[in-house]
Amino acid sequence: MPAIVLLGAQWGDEGKGKATDLLGDKVKYVVRYQGGNNAGHTVVIGDQKYALHLLPSGILTPSCIPVIGNGVVIDPAVLLEEIRGLNDRGVDTSQLKISTNAHLITPYHRTIDKVSERFLGKAKIGTTGRGIGPAYADKINRIGIRVQDLFDPSILRQKIEGALRDKNQVLIKVFNRKGLEVDEVLREYLDYAEILRPYVADTSLLLNKALEKGENVLLEGSQGTLLDVDHGTYPFVTSSNPTAGGASTGSGIGPTRISRVIGIVKAYTTRVGSGPFPTELFDEDGEKLRSIGGEFGTTTGRSRRCGWYDAPIARYAVRINGLTDFFLTKLDVLTGWEKIPVCVAYDVDGTRVEELPASQSDFHHAQPIYEYLPGWSEPISQARELKDLPANARAYVKFLEEVSGAQ
Ligand code: IMO
Ligand code: MG
Numbered sequence: 001m002p003a004i005v006l007l008g009a010q011w012g013d014e015g016k017g018k019a020t021d022l023l024g025d026k027v028k029y030v031v032r033y034q035g036g037n038n039a040g041h042t043v044v045i046g047d048q049k050y051a052l053h054l055l056p057s058g059i060l061t062p063s064c065i066p067v068i069g070n071g072v073v074i075d076p077a078v079l080l081e082e083i084r085g086l087n088d089r090g091v092d093t094s095q096l097k098i099s100t101n102a103h104l105i106t107p108y109h110r111t112i113d114k115v116s117e118r119f120l121g122k123a124k125i126g127t128t129g130r131g132i133g134p135a136y137a138d139k140i141n142r143i144g145i146r147v148q149d150l151f152d153p154s155i156l157r158q159k160i161e162g163a164l165r166d167k168n169q170v171l172i173k174v175f176n177r178k179g180l181e182v183d184e185v186l187r188e189y190l191d192y193a194e195i196l197r198p199y200v201a202d203t204s205l206l207l208n209k210a211l212e213k214g215e216n217v218l219l220e221g222s223q224g225t226l227l228d229v230d231h232g233t234y235p236f237v238t239s240s241n242p243t244a245g246g247a248s249t250g251s252g253i254g255p256t257r258i259s260r261v262i263g264i265v266k267a268y269t270t271r272v273g274s275g276p277f278p279t280e281l282f283d284e285d286g287e288k289l290r291s292i293g294g295e296f297g298t299t300t301g302r303s304r305r306c307g308w309y310d311a312p313i314a315r316y317a318v319r320i321n322g323l324t325d326f327f328l329t330k331l332d333v334l335t336g337w338e339k340i341p342v343c344v345a346y347d348v349d350g351t352r353v354e355e356l357p358a359s360q361s362d363f364h365h366a367q368p369i370y371e372y373l374p375g376w377s378e379p380i381s382q383a384r385e386l387k388d389l390p391a392n393a394r395a396y397v398k399f400l401e402e403v404s405g406a407q
Contacts (some may be wrong), residue, residue, distance in 0.1 A: 002259035003207075003217040005247040006327075007319035009263035010223030011271040012242075013297070013304060015329035016193075016264050018040030020056030020057040020220050027216040029096040029207060030058025035222035036073040036105060036135070038128040040298025048089070051298050054079050056220055059086065059093060067203050070220075071240065071250020072200065073135040074147065076192040097359075098196065099203040099252075100148040104189070106160075108167040108180055109134040115175040116285075125236055126273030128299050136239035138163065147200055150193035153186075160185050178384050204252025211257055219247040219258070233360065236275025242323040263323040265314055265404070267331040267396075270295050272305040276364045279307035279343045287392035293333040302399035310343045310368065314404035316356040326406045331389075337375040340396060344366035344403050371398055 008014045021043050027363065032039075037053040043060055044050075050060060054074065058064035068074065083093045109131030116134075127133060135197070138144040143163055149156045161182050168179035207217055220243040226232045228243045230302060231263045240246065248255045268289055271277045281289070286306045289295065295304035317323060334340055346353045346366035357363045376392040383389050400406075 003211060003219055003247075003253050003257045005219045005221065005244050005258055005261045005321075007221030007242055007247070007261070007263060007321060008227075009246065009265045009314055009321070009323065009326070010224050010269055010310075011277075012222070012224040013040075013266035013270055013272065013281040013295075014221065014224060014266045014289070016222075017052065017057045018329065019262070019327045020218060021045070022059065023218060024165040025061065025063065027058070027064060027287070029067055029210055029215065030056040030061075031067040031069050031203070031217060031219050031251050032056045032072050032222060032342070033069045033206065033219050034071040034242055035128045035238060036132050037075050037078045038130050038132045038238060038299060040224035044296050050086075053082060053299060054083050055082050055086070055093075055096070058218065059096065060091060062092065062338075065095045065097060067207065067251075068096070068098045068102055069203055069251040070086065071246060072099070072100040073103045073105050073132060073139070073240075074098070075105035076196060078130075078187070080192065080195055085406040089144045094198075094313065096199045097145060097203050097206060098202055100198050102147045103135055103139045103144040104147065104150075105131040105135045106145065106165070106189070107183060108171065108185075109138070111171060111177060112167070112175075114406050115171075115177060119175070126302075127238075127276075130299075133239040145189075146339060150189060150196065153190060156189060157182065157186055160189070178387065183263045207251060207253055208257075208375045209252070215256075218250055219253070221247065224248045225263070225320055226313065228320075232362065233275045236273060252327050260324045261321050262325045262327050263314075263318075263321060264327045264329060265309075265400075266329050267309060267334055267400070268359070269291070269307045269310050269313070272297050272300070272304050273300055276360070276366075277305055277307060277367045278346060278363070278366045279310045279341075280305050281307050282317060285337075289333060293330055296404075308341045308343055308368070308370070309400060310347060312343065312354065312401035314400075314406075315354075318405045326401070326404065328400065331393065331397065332379070332381045334375065334396070335380055335393075336377055339372045341370035341372055342396075342399060342403065344371050345369045371399075371403075
């Protein structure tokens with residue numbers, strides 16, 4: 001059996017946790033392949049609500065083996081806290097596997113993330129402040145610290161020394177902060193080593209063996225297509241590849257193994273942080289979407305920017321990820337509107353544009369061209385199948401399918 005990728009087709013927070021959880025029973029492994037504790041999945045099971053940041057949502061399905069792949073950046077303090085929090089609520093985490101090649105977030109990454117945002121002032125990206133960007137920067141710069149380094153104290157010391165040589169200069173001289181002590185960071189990270197040891201594995205080998213045996217592997221993206229460092233609204237993006245290509249690189253599974261790529265879309269659009277967002281609403285409708293949809297971040301608690309469904313974005317997600325399926329979430333939030341606008345194209349300086357503009361400046365002033373669909377007033381949260389929906393809700397779904405290129 002093949003590997004399946006499940007990812008956000010918009011700007012994140014599409015309800016990926018829910019989708020993973022629904023598929024959870026059918027898969028043996030749930031793998032995170034990028035990002036870190038910038039993610040926030042809220043999963044509700046019965047009357048229990050879980051907020052996960054770093055652990056794959058498969059951790060809540062007892063038959064599942066959760067895997068943190070090589071493409072993830074791990075803040076060990078956060079990971080241990082999340083593991084302890086789940087254990088305290090009776091969730092078994094002993095099956096967790098962590099790649100030897102995943103990179104570690106350190107205290108200096110967190111500090112640099114926060115102070116560099118402050119220095120950007122109005123041009124800030126609106127990061128989650130978790131040290132994600134600086135940790136990936138060190139990875140690409142080849143000065144990062146990996147999980148496997150935790151188990152070789154002399155290598156770990158050398159790496160921390162090497163990193164702090166520059167980082168302390170930057171912290172002290174550029175940002176006017178205190179420098180960090182090598183011994184202190186080393187001690188902290190060696191303590192993590194002992195706790196993390198039982199979880200660490202060659203996850204690429206493990207997953208490929210599982211695929212050989214015919215087991216199902218679900219690769220779970222964090223963030224979303226438009227937050228991808230290559231294909232998103234750069235520089236207002238995260239520093240990794242949530243798009244389908246990243247699933248292969250970030251897990252050590254070859255692309256030929258992947259047979260399905262499922263894109264999660266919300267029935268409207270949200271975004272956290274700065275950057276262009278053509279269908280964004282600044283009026284009562286935006287407020288209404290935010291309050292009915294509970295659009296407040298799981299990670300930072302920030303209120304999410306809200307707007308109508310944007311079909312050019314969905315079509316772009318099909319193109320970039322080779323989507324084979326769409327998974328629509330939060331349709332019930334739209335109950336009660338008389339008519340619902342759907343963006344089908346943009347007006348860029350007087351020209352109708354069907355695709356996402358290749359130039360960011362064009363995207364910044366793209367105006368949505370809307371078609372209006374009749375709404376419905378019946379509550380639909382109990383609907384389980386398409387036929388349970390009122391006719392207008394069904395027509396809305398059908399229309400989204402058509403304009404998003406789902407057929
Ligand atoms: P989930 O997994 C929505 C956004 C941040 C910021 C940008 C860069 O819950 O969908 P970073 O800290 O990653 O360097 O911040 O990316 N961002 C998210 N937005 N959902 C997320 O995750 C996000 N993770 C990061 O708001 O604009
Ligand atoms: Mg989230």
